[in-house]
Amino acid sequence: MPKPEAGPEPPGSEPGAPAAGPRVLVTGGSGVLGRALVAHLIAQGWQVRALTRSARSAEALRRAGAEPVTGHLLDGTSLVRAADGCELVFNVAGINAYCEADTRALFEVNVRGALLAFRAAQQAGVRRFVHTSSAVTIGEARGSVGNEASPHRGSFLTEYERSKH
Incomplete structure (x- = not known):
C-alpha cells in the first residue's frame, strides 16, 4: 500500500538539521491539541513560534524546540507581534x-x-x-452520523457548540 502523501518537505528537514522550513505561529501551543501540533511541525523541520501566556508554558515550549512569544489571544498587539515574519498561523x-x-x-x-x-x-x-474548530459544530440530526458536509440540525446542545460554530 502506498504511503499517504505528506506534503512538501521543508528545506533542512533532514534529521538533526536546524529548522529551516517555513516560520509558523501556533496559538494555543501549550494546550492539548497545540502541543501535538507544535511537536509535529518541529519534527517536520518547520520553525515554530507559539503564543503563550505563562513563563511555565514558555519554558515547556522552548524545551520542545519552539520559540515562545508572550501574549494573549485577546490582545491584538501581541498577536501582530507574534505573527510578524510568519507565513502561516494555526489558530488552535x-x-x-x-x-x-x-x-x-x-x-x-x-x-x-x-x-x-x-x-x-x-x-x-x-x-x-x-x-x-470542533467536531461538535457538525450538529448532525439525531440518529445520523455527520461529517463536514452535513447540514446543521439548527439548534445548539451547548454554548460551547454555539461558540465554535
Missing part, C-alpha cells in the same frame, strides 16, 4: 468548557479571539490562516 487556541455557568469567556476566546488572531495575521502579512 480555545476554551473547551461544555458546562460553564458563565459562558462569556467561551465567546470572548472562541469567537472574538479567533477573529482577532485572523485580523492580526492579515496585518502582519501572513499568507495563510488555519482555524481549528
Whole structure:
C-alpha cells in the first residue's frame, strides 16, 4: 500500500538539521491539541513560534524546540507581534468548557479571539490562516452520523457548540 502523501518537505528537514522550513505561529501551543501540533511541525523541520501566556508554558515550549512569544489571544498587539515574519498561523487556541455557568469567556476566546488572531495575521502579512474548530459544530440530526458536509440540525446542545460554530 502506498504511503499517504505528506506534503512538501521543508528545506533542512533532514534529521538533526536546524529548522529551516517555513516560520509558523501556533496559538494555543501549550494546550492539548497545540502541543501535538507544535511537536509535529518541529519534527517536520518547520520553525515554530507559539503564543503563550505563562513563563511555565514558555519554558515547556522552548524545551520542545519552539520559540515562545508572550501574549494573549485577546490582545491584538501581541498577536501582530507574534505573527510578524510568519507565513502561516494555526489558530488552535480555545476554551473547551461544555458546562460553564458563565459562558462569556467561551465567546470572548472562541469567537472574538479567533477573529482577532485572523485580523492580526492579515496585518502582519501572513499568507495563510488555519482555524481549528470542533467536531461538535457538525450538529448532525439525531440518529445520523455527520461529517463536514452535513447540514446543521439548527439548534445548539451547548454554548460551547454555539461558540465554535
